Amino acid sequence: MKKEILIAIVIGFALGLLITFGIWTANKAILTKSEAPPEEKEVQEIVEPTPIPVGFSLNILSPQDETLIDTNKAEIKGSSVAAAIIVIVAENGEKIIEADENGSFATEVSLVRGINEITITAFNQEGEKTSETLSVVYSTAEI
Amino acid sequence: MFFVVCFMLLPRALAQTPTPADDEISPEIKEKVQERIEAIQESGSKKAAYYGTITDISNSTLTIESGKGERKIKTDEETDFLGEKGQAIKLDDLEIEDFVIALGYLETDGLLLGKRISVLAEEPEPVEPKEAVYGEVADISKEEEVISLTSLKDEVTYEIDVTSKTTIEKKIGEKTEEIEFEEIEIGDRLAAVGIKKNDNGTITASFIYLIPAGAETTEEEITPTPKASPTPVEEE
Numbered sequence: 130m131k132k133e134i135l136i137a138i139v140i141g142f143a144l145g146l147l148i149t150f151g152i153w154t155a156n157k158a159i160l161t162k163s164e165a166p167p168e169e170k171e172v173q174e175i176v177e178p179t180p181i182p183v184g185f186s187l188n189i190l191s192p193q194d195e196t197l198i199d200t201n202k203a204e205i206k207g208s209s210v211a212a213a214i215i216v217i218v219a220e221n222g223e224k225i226i227e228a229d230e231n232g233s234f235a236t237e238v239s240l241v242r243g244i245n246e247i248t249i250t251a252f253n254q255e256g257e258k259t260s261e262t263l264s265v266v267y268s269t270a271e272i
Numbered sequence: 273m274f275f276v277v278c279f280m281l282l283p284r285a286l287a288q289t290p291t292p293a294d295d296e297i298s299p300e301i302k303e304k305v306q307e308r309i310e311a312i313q314e315s316g317s318k319k320a321a322y323y324g325t326i327t328d329i330s331n332s333t334l335t336i337e338s339g340k341g342e343r344k345i346k347t348d349e350e351t352d353f354l355g356e357k358g359q360a361i362k363l364d365d366l367e368i369e370d371f372v373i374a375l376g377y378l379e380t381d382g383l384l385l386g387k388r389i390s391v392l393a394e395e396p397e398p399v400e401p402k403e404a405v406y407g408e409v410a411d412i413s414k415e416e417e418v419i420s421l422t423s424l425k426d427e428v429t430y431e432i433d434v435t436s437k438t439t440i441e442k443k444i445g446e447k448t449e450e451i452e453f454e455e456i457e458i459g460d461r462l463a464a465v466g467i468k469k470n471d472n473g474t475i476t477a478s479f480i481y482l483i484p485a486g487a488e489t490t491e492e493e494i495t496p497t498p499k500a501s502p503t504p505v506e507e508e
Contacts, residue, residue, distance in 0.1 A: 190307065195340070197319040197375050214463045214481065216404040223402065223465045225481035227443060243373065244323055244396055246339075252406035252463060256424025260404075264339065266321030272375050272387035 185210055187251040187259045194263050198240060201267060206235045209251040209259075216250040240267040320378040325395065326370045332363065334386070336372060345374045345386040354390040361391070371395040403475055405430050406463040409456060417453055418474075421462065431474040432464050442482040451482065459485040 189207040192198060205217055213228040221239040228234040228251075238247065245267055250260035322345060324338030334345040347353075347363055355361040366372070371394065376386040410429060411420035419432040434440070434453050441448045442455070456462070466477035 193318075195320055195322060195338075197321040214406055214483075216406075216463055216465050216481075218402045218404070218465060220399070223479040225441070225463050225465065225479055226448075227481075246399075248402075250404040252404075254424075256406055256426075258404075258406070258425070264323070266323065266373060266375065268321070268373075268375060270375060270388055272319070272377075 185253045185257050198267050202237050204237050208232045210253050214252040218248045220245050317377050321375050323373040345384045347386045351386045352388045356393045403468045404465045409460045433474050433476045438477045440480045
């Protein structure tokens, strides 16, 4: 009887060791697998961020190109570099303004009925030039 | 056995990577993302207008050639068509080469759902292109009211013709004031816009914006460090 108990204990101990070794091996494999991607992720995080234009640029926030405006004035809002000189040529005349220290600018221009082509040109302090032309239509017709 | 298993699983739970804090995202990036989101939201079924020459009419859809490329306008039973004199017409009355202005709502992929399509008698004539220049005043002819402006980037010299119709403005503090031609000096920076004459390249300015010499770097103005005044020594 004692011999049988002893054999059962030994088998049980061996089985326990086997299961423990199995779990340890599986756990190690999972850890190795899950630890590897963060390195890749780190690399991706360094490479992937959306590039923010740091150089000279002109971004028109409003009005959007090819838009329909139902008032005879349009507010031109946008951003460029700090203290950029902004030249706006509209159908009804021209305006020259300066962007603020953040590069933001806003001004109002008069529109003519129908087709309006508005050219916005920005100059930075080094004299570099960039421009964009907006095509908008002024109409009070109900649609 | 139970403890051994628990002990082995424990390190995994502790090894969780912390979620990056919101503070790590710079305000500039947040602002740019917000602007982009607003622009995308605004583009959903917004009012839009296309104009150009009809190049194709098929399946109630017009294809026009605008100055910005090919545009498609979808029409339906609710679309109003107007002729050259403003009279009501039908889709079938439209012809290739007609110049139209289409008002409607923007759908996906830049397709315009046309609500009102007007035919123009003729394509509007392009306005005389205006040129914008920016540079430093190299010379001034007070008699002829001509400014020689040297571009800062490529040192090209432009002749700026000032007329009685030219508006000249100067920034003083936070305001801009209209000034006279005589106030422009050599060394000032200015931006000018006007019509370029084809014969000699002179620009007849309609608007001039003056930045007096030394005022062009307002955003980087450095407050002079106050000079240390000598400590008064009391005479005995």
